[in-house]
Amino acid sequence: MACSRYEYVKSYEQDDKILPNVWIVIRIDGKKFHKFANAHKFEKPNDENALNVMNAAGIAVMEEFRDIVLGYGQSDEYSFVFRKDTSAFKRRAAKLLSYVTSMFTSSYVLSWSQWMQRPLSYAPCFDGRIVLYPSDENLRDYLSWRQADVHVNNLYNTAFWKLVLESGLTNQQAEERLRGTFSSDKNELLFQEFGINYNTLPAMYRKGTILLRKRVVLDSQDEQEKGRQAIVPIHEDLIGNEFWKQHTEILGKYVPGKHVVNSLNKHLERQLAKQLEKQATIAEI
Amino acid sequence: MACSRYEYVKSYEQDDKILPNVWIVIRIDGKKFHKFANAHKFEKPNDENALNVMNAAGIAVMEEFRDIVLGYGQSDEYSFVFRKDTSAFKRRAAKLLSYVTSMFTSSYVLSWSQWMQRPLSYAPCFDGRIVLYPSDENLRDYLSWRQADVHVNNLYNTAFWKLVLESGLTNQQAEERLRGTFSSDKNELLFQEFGINYNTLPAMYRKGTILLRKRVVLDSQDEQEKGRQAIVPIHEDLIGNEFWKQHTEILGKYVPGKHVVNSLNKHLERQLAKQLEKQATIAEI
Amino acid sequence: MACSRYEYVKSYEQDDKILPNVWIVIRIDGKKFHKFANAHKFEKPNDENALNVMNAAGIAVMEEFRDIVLGYGQSDEYSFVFRKDTSAFKRRAAKLLSYVTSMFTSSYVLSWSQWMQRPLSYAPCFDGRIVLYPSDENLRDYLSWRQADVHVNNLYNTAFWKLVLESGLTNQQAEERLRGTFSSDKNELLFQEFGINYNTLPAMYRKGTILLRKRVVLDSQDEQEKGRQAIVPIHEDLIGNEFWKQHTEILGKYVPGKHVVNSLNKHLERQLAKQLEKQATIAEI
Amino acid sequence: MACSRYEYVKSYEQDDKILPNVWIVIRIDGKKFHKFANAHKFEKPNDENALNVMNAAGIAVMEEFRDIVLGYGQSDEYSFVFRKDTSAFKRRAAKLLSYVTSMFTSSYVLSWSQWMQRPLSYAPCFDGRIVLYPSDENLRDYLSWRQADVHVNNLYNTAFWKLVLESGLTNQQAEERLRGTFSSDKNELLFQEFGINYNTLPAMYRKGTILLRKRVVLDSQDEQEKGRQAIVPIHEDLIGNEFWKQHTEILGKYVPGKHVVNSLNKHLERQLAKQLEKQATIAEI
Structure with missing residues (x-):
């Protein structure tokens, strides 16, 4: 057969099967999404529709890969948790990682026009990583880590953009104003200066x-x-x-x-x- | 800081840096593209425009990642060769794999309407893999392997679809007709029965x-x-x-x-x- | 500094840190110990002193590496269990594997003369492997697997060598006699033909x-x-x-x-x- | 079969086959050999017989593993180079690493009494690591790196111990004397103060x-x-x-x-x- 002389190169592929009986988490992250958000004029601090595009992509991934038991999205990232005993793609790391990343990307682009007015001006790109968690406690701590992250960031961003968009501060002035403040300070600032009770803002944010x-x-x-x-x-x-x-x-x-x-x-x-x-x-x- | 209690989970990420001084090949493959091709009524045996979408995506990947020195596409697959001494993304395997897969996917979807009449009816999905080749000879053999593959497949498909589309054979009859034939037989068949000189067909195919x-x-x-x-x-x-x-x-x-x-x-x-x-x-x- | 031109080769060493929070089991196995046992005239089916050499080596390993919580030896193999949260040698796989293998080998050779009459006629050699178990149940099942193995083998060997050494069968005849028998058959054979109650044989065997x-x-x-x-x-x-x-x-x-x-x-x-x-x-x- | 319920644990072993067509280097290093050398009163700066034990162990490893084409030893370390296309132990990393480490250790202990007067007072221990080099140039640079290392260290140690043993300096005084000196300075010092032409010292050192x-x-x-x-x-x-x-x-x-x-x-x-x-x-x- 014509190919046989070269086929030995196939043997250079290396086995990357994931250890059994551990939680497999795949996290997708937007590449340079700060620039992407500006180029597409996302609303600050949160663009509801842009988040809906992320969620639509997350849902598409879970529809495709049945062994994902939970997805968690915030900002420009999405985590997917495969059940511990999944044998999807024989637990091969590269297959799992690339399929999930590709499906997410593809669905993001296809869902875009359903939520956004402005067309995509260039191709968005995401990276993905696999992290393994042996115990249930590890998995919960991972998800808690991501949710604590959104809390910290969103509280900051909410205060920051209020100062910039409503109080007319420059970015730098707003940054300085918030430097060294605690959560309670930022809650207070939002309430005192803008009449906002942070806890009543949309839960998605x-x-x-x-x-x-x-x-x-x-x-x-x-x-x-x-x-x-x-x-x-x-x-x-x-x-x-x-x-x-x-x-x-x-x-x-x-x-x-x-x-x-x-x-x-x-x-x-x-x-x-x-x-x-x-x-x-x-x-x- | 609020996150710190959970942040230990970050240490579960494992290092996946690729050995220095080897050729890094990333190959992208369409997931269930046989079905995808039928759903989008690709022309048989080759759909020039569908190949152009693949090429557009391949070009977009190479525009984005400057350390790719060669791309090679055929059918529903695309290989990308990073130069041996690339330090892109610190040679981290998951970063390289997921970025290339995502960029390819994203660009495929975005390029679709520039070449295809029919809109995308669902999200296409690609998998990716990384293979390492230490020597130049290995790399050439890899590429030769893929090009030998397109030769064997395309000659077969060209003969097969001629028999089906022009001679009115059923798929099964065409299969039986071609079983056990050599390249020379198929060349002969194309020439004798359809007046086709295989070597004058478009080089892209x-x-x-x-x-x-x-x-x-x-x-x-x-x-x-x-x-x-x-x-x-x-x-x-x-x-x-x-x-x-x-x-x-x-x-x-x-x-x-x-x-x-x-x-x-x-x-x-x-x-x-x-x-x-x-x-x-x-x-x- | 004189070395600097070549020192880049150090960067070719790859990180092999083991995932946190999993049981690390290292199993040592004698290389060609069938031949080694014959060359040193081990008693059949069990040589108490040869097992004592193995145990002495196992003990030496546990004295050296404080994070090993359990050792399990049988025949020419020994398993060592590091506690889940060990940070010994930063959990680097090659360090853990090679140290344990080396310490075991070294202690085996040094302990030899304390238990054996006949001197070592050549250097014994062991291989080692690392296996990771995420859950306590996995770990118990691993150890049960090794202990079930010694049970099956020892019952067989005890019957086999009785037939050969006391009933005068050839190896082949003994093999045939035992082919297809269940545990209960072998227990019965030992009791009926040799007056042996298997369960009263030394627990170490x-x-x-x-x-x-x-x-x-x-x-x-x-x-x-x-x-x-x-x-x-x-x-x-x-x-x-x-x-x-x-x-x-x-x-x-x-x-x-x-x-x-x-x-x-x-x-x-x-x-x-x-x-x-x-x-x-x-x-x- | 009795074992079957537990045998699934075998599937937790992970494939660790080494990429084809690269040089496989295994380097063995003595564990805490500074202390070991003192405990066994090695001569300073070089103990010819202790080096002979190392060499005897290195030779034993190469007698056992036929695909090693070169060994290189200095101080308490030994490197072994497997030919690029070896298929020994199917190129499984843990097998190669543990066999070589074990054989080296075993032979070291067994060769000890052939060269040393004083008996071993405790079990020596070695670690091992695998490093892969894709090109011949990389391999040569690796070996050059190790040989440059012995040059730098031995020149320093020769001068240091002359100062301590013959000029009666304390360790600290000798250290201070040598701080910041170049190779040429140390050569000069040896020649001027001790009448030693460094280049005529035994090549093994x-x-x-x-x-x-x-x-x-x-x-x-x-x-x-x-x-x-x-x-x-x-x-x-x-x-x-x-x-x-x-x-x-x-x-x-x-x-x-x-x-x-x-x-x-x-x-x-x-x-x-x-x-x-x-x-x-x-x-x-």
Whole structure:
């Protein structure tokens, strides 16, 4: 066969199977997203629609890779947690990493126009990394780390942009004003100077977005109704124990819990619509 | 600081720096592209425009990552060769792999509408892998392996689809007809039954696409003209020595060679236009 | 400095730090020990003194590396378990592996003459491997695997060598006689033909040797006595729960338990003597 | 089968095959050999016999592992170079590393009494590491680095111990005397104060020991004589080109060269005697 003389090069590929029985976390990060946000005129300190594009991409990843039990997004990053015993792609690190990164990127670009007015002016790029966590405690601490990060950053950014956009300070002046302040100082500043109670700002900005696989049941539906599976975006505290008591499926043997809602948000609407469409296509054939 | 209790999880990230002084090859592969090609009605056996989307994505990757000295694309795959002594992203494997995969994916989606009539019906996904080659001979053999692969596949596919589309055979009949045939048999079949000289078919289908970093000089330009740097797609044999004699910059100390053309193809036109636009923007500021 | 031109080669060493928070098991195996046992006329099926040399080497390793919480030896192999949170040698895999292998080998050769009549006729050689276990259950299963292995092999070997040495069968005849038999068959054979109750054979042969770090207290000592720390060889079942209830220090926060004995065996005697000697030397200075 | 429930733990072992077509260097280092040297009263600055023990261990390693083409020892370290295309132990890193480390250690302990008066007072221990070098130039630079190291250290130590042992300086005084001096200063000091021409000191101290696989031919033998293969210790400069011109078998296709000697040193004598003994044993059978 014509190829055989060169085929030995295939043997240079190295095995990169991940140790069994550990949590596999893949975190995606925007490359130079500061510049990207400016080029696309993102609102400051948070652009709701830009975050919705991130969430749409996160949901697409979880729809594609069934062994992801939780997604967590904030700012220009998204973390995905594969269940400990996943055998997806034989746990090969490069396969897992590149598929998740590619699917996220692809969905980000495709979802863009659904949420943003302005077209993409150039190709966004994300990096990805794999981190392994042996124990449940490690995994919770990882997620707590990311959520503590969004808290610290968002409180700062909220104060910073208020000072710049409403009080007319320069960036440098605002920076100096905030240097060395504690959380409580910034809360106070927001309340005293701008009449803002930080804790009443949108939870998505303060807590980031947690994606869980749930059976969605409309409040109006019959109690017996099993609902339809979907990736549900929620914006809660995940540092305390309450979250983990409520969503035991994450760390336990994986059975999607029930999620009762009054009405569907745009993300859920789209997923359910897509599912119905697929079934219709199958029915046609 | 609020995060500190959880920050230890950062230490679970593992070092994945690549051995110095080896060729780093990253190969991108379409995930389930057989299905993707059908869903988007790609022409058989080759869809010129779909290949152009791949090439556009390959060019975008090489524009972004300056240490890639050669790209090679065929079918739904693309290989990128980083120079041996690159220190891009400190040679960290996950960074290199995920950035290249993400940039390729992003550019694929963004370039789609420039070449294809039909819109993307769902998000395409690519996987990526890193393979290391210590010697120049290994690297050449790798590229030869991929080009031998396109030769074998394309000859087969060309014969197969002629039998199906023009002689009216079913897929199974065509398969049986070709089972056990040698290259010479398929060449003969194409010539005798369809009047086709395989070697005169478009080189892009038979040889794939090689991307090189060159100074593009128009034939009409003054000889002294230095030209403008661009990623040049060429469709040549790279298995023989001729190619390597002509493009010594690939294995040698990297200095982009000169590339003289009569006229610009679409890929080159776009790159040069983009460059002019950028300079104009800079000039304005 | 004279070296500097070449010193870049140091940067080719790659980081091999082990993931935090997993059990690190290092298993040492004799290289071609079948031949080695014959060359040194080991008794069949078990040579008590040869096993004592292995145990002496195992004890020496645990005396040197304080973060090993358990050793387990059988036949020509020895496993060492480092506590999950060890930071010995910064968890660098090659350091841990090579030190343990070297210390084991060195001590094996040095202990040889203390137990064996016949001198070493050539240098014994061991290989080593590192295996990581994320959960306590994984670790227990690993040790159970090794102890189940010694059970299966020793029962077979005991029956085999009885048939060969006492019933005068050839090796091949003995093999045929035992082919396809279950444990119960072999137990029965030993009892019926040789009057042997397998369960009363020395525990070291049937269960292997577990090394634990304990405070050794002589029965005759005062109850209040804290005893002296030593590596204690015991020969118990470690597959059931009883062992783990009794030695909670292994999986828990490491505090050596108490070990009450009537009299010291040779292994303990030597360790305690060495400790006294060291103290005497220090006192002298 | 009894073991099966636990056997899954075997799947936790990870593949560690080394990239093909690179030089594999394993370097062994004594653990706390400063203390070991003092405890065994090594002569300062060089103990010829202690170096002979190292060399005996190095030779034993090369006798055992046929794919090692060169050994290089100095002070308490030894490097072994496996040929680029070795498939020994399937290139598995842990196997290679642990076997070489174990064989070295074992032979060190067993060779001790052949060269040293004083018995071993405790078990010596070595660590080992694997470093990969893609090009011949890298490999030469690695070896040059180690030889430059012995030069710098030995010149310093020679001067230091002369000052301490003959001029009666304290260690600290000698240190201060040498601080900031260049090689030429130390050469001068040795010559002026002690009448020593550094370049005439034993080559083993100044250049370390290179082990090569050669056919040993006695000067007195017939020219046609093929000689007997052995590991030959030589003490030459390997930084310059001369060495590599003379021993082309190292980097080239491996064919042991010829080594003509007037008489056998102790190391060669032992190897040849061992070979004759083995043949005699085989002949007897």
